[in-house]
Amino acid sequence: MQDKKVCVVGLGYVGLPLAAVCASKGYEVTGFDTDEKKLEKIKAGKSPFREEFLEELLPKVKIKAAHDINDIKNQDIYLICVPTPVDEKYLPDLSPVIGASQMVAENMSKGALVVLESTVNPGVSEDVVLPIFEKAGFQIGKDFHLSHCPERVNPGDPKWNVGNIPRVVGSIEEEGLRRTKEFYKSIVDAEIMAMESIREAEAVKILENSFRDVNIAFVNELAMSLSKLGIDVTNVIKGASTKPYAFMAHWPSCGVGGHCIPVDPYYMIEKGKEYNFDHKFLKTARNINNHMPFYTVELLQDLLNNIEKNIKGAKIGVLGVSYKANVGDLRESPALVIIEDLKNRGAEVIIYDPYIPQLSTVESVEKLLADSEAVILATNHKELEAITADDFARNNVRVVVDGKNCLDKKTIRARGVIYAGIGR
Ligand SMILES: NC(=O)c1ccc[n+]([C@@H]2O[C@H](COP(=O)([O-])OP(=O)(O)OC[C@H]3O[C@@H](n4cnc5c(N)ncnc54)[C@H](O)[C@@H]3O)[C@@H](O)[C@H]2O)c1
Numbered sequence: 001m002q003d004k005k006v007c008v009v010g011l012g013y014v015g016l017p018l019a020a021v022c023a024s025k026g027y028e029v030t031g032f033d034t035d036e037k038k039l040e041k042i043k044a045g046k047s048p049f050r051e052e053f054l055e056e057l058l059p060k061v062k063i064k065a066a067h068d069i070n071d072i073k074n075q076d077i078y079l080i081c082v083p084t085p086v087d088e089k090y091l092p093d094l095s096p097v098i099g100a101s102q103m104v105a106e107n108m109s110k111g112a113l114v115v116l117e118s119t120v121n122p123g124v125s126e127d128v129v130l131p132i133f134e135k136a137g138f139q140i141g142k143d144f145h146l147s148h149c150p151e152r153v154n155p156g157d158p159k160w161n162v163g164n165i166p167r168v169v170g171s172i173e174e175e176g177l178r179r180t181k182e183f184y185k186s187i188v189d190a191e192i193m194a195m196e197s198i199r200e201a202e203a204v205k206i207l208e209n210s211f212r213d214v215n216i217a218f219v220n221e222l223a224m225s226l227s228k229l230g231i232d233v234t235n236v237i238k239g240a241s242t243k244p245y246a247f248m249a250h251w252p253s254c255g256v257g258g259h260c261i262p263v264d265p266y267y268m269i270e271k272g273k274e275y276n277f278d279h280k281f282l283k284t285a286r287n288i289n290n291h292m293p294f295y296t297v298e299l300l301q302d303l304l305n306n307i308e309k310n311i312k313g314a315k316i317g318v319l320g321v322s323y324k325a326n327v328g329d330l331r332e333s334p335a336l337v338i339i340e341d342l343k344n345r346g347a348e349v350i351i352y353d354p355y356i357p358q359l360s361t362v363e364s365v366e367k368l369l370a371d372s373e374a375v376i377l378a379t380n381h382k383e384l385e386a387i388t389a390d391d392f393a394r395n396n397v398r399v400v401v402d403g404k405n406c407l408d409k410k411t412i413r414a415r416g417v418i419y420a421g422i423g424r
Pocket of ligand 1: 259
């Protein structure tokens with residue numbers, strides 16, 4: 001291996017598994033983060049978040065967890081994995097990418113390869129990151145290389161992880177591309193595809209996540225429409241899935257969360273504005289998916305009307321707060337919007353999430369069911385999917401809104417509990 005020392009900047013859901021895989025492949029790894037609490041856990045060989053693959057790997061590998069800038073000097077490769085959020089107006093916030101790039105530029109030596117893994121719109125590497133290094137005196141291709149390799153990791157996925165997901169890489173010049181490809185080939189046991197430009201690599205990630213957002217918005221719209229006809233949209237999607245080509249199932253739900261799908265399309269929407277392009281499709285998808293938590297609460301009110309109850313003053317249980325099953329990640333979680341909307345409408349909200357004890361108001365599913373008149377299931381954690389019709393009936397839960405369409409509709413209704421899913 002020509003490159004031996006790797007520095008990962010940002011040890012979150014993306015950076016920490018990446019650092020662990022690099023270390024497992026023989027690289028000398030330094031992980032830098034601004035969050036000292038996180039670093040303490042990593043130093044103790046523990047993952048700051050629940051991730052089976054990482055929890056197994058971390059104790060077996062050596063990562064120098066650093067908060068001191070001096071520790072990031074003289075590295076061969078810098079992998080920037082910092083957040084790329086949007087602000088309250090959905091405008092991209094590139095300050096972590098800019099801050100991390102400045103820090104690397106001030107501390108690296110000539111010959112380094114810098115790879116941005118954070119998700120960005122086409123143009124950020126060349127128009128925002130490159131000038132930072134040039135200003136620090138580094139000439140691209142001569143003094144350093146700059147590449148983009150969008151991360152595709154899917155937290156909580158038992159099959160796909162940073163070690164086996166195919167990657168695309170883009171760079172600014174040929175030697176940078178060659179070196180980046182070689183590095184990723186040494187850590188990933190899957191295809192590494194070289195793109196023709198760094199902008200193409202940036203656009204790949206935007207395409208992937210916008211594709212998800214748009215398709216989910218479409219089935220959410222269909223769910224809201226078909227439910228008015230008394231048609232179960234999940235059965236319709238299962239039927240369509242028997243077509244062996246040109247159909248890919250996406251599923252409706254109470255909303256889209258996480259740091260990627262509800263965020264990345266905004267980066268493209270804003271970029272388009274720079275050259276007077278209106279991304280109507282992406283904006284519509286975002287609007288539909290952002291509306292789903294409110295639709296879910298309205299659905300609950302519709303069902304409560306059947307028993308002449310109002311959300312105001314009712315005891316409503318919310319099962320699951322994290323944005324997806326079997327992880328403890330709260331970012332952009334639709335459940336948070338549901339909880340806020342319920343509170344705004346005057347409900348007494350009872351919360352349980354086995355992965356988020358800090359927000360749970362009770363310590364078990366059983367206690368939540370015992371205390372609630374109606375329930376919204378907002379996350380399909382395995383513990384929550386296992387709730388049966390008998391559990392609801394036994395605890396006198398009268399109304400169930402299944403925000404993830406994961407419960408047994410027929411048996412729940414057969415026990416006299418009022419049930420609705422999203423389009424089901
Ligand atoms: N989470 C995912 O599933 C996922 C998947 C693919 C791509 N991505 C992309 O990867 C990037 C990182 O996402 P994440 O989920 O790992 O975020 P995260 O919030 O889990 O981790 C980012 C880490 O960076 C640290 N940090 C912030 N600013 C810093 C700085 N200036 N210097 C050093 N450290 C800094 C934070 O303390 C945090 O620990 C984002 O662009 C995201 O869109 C995320």
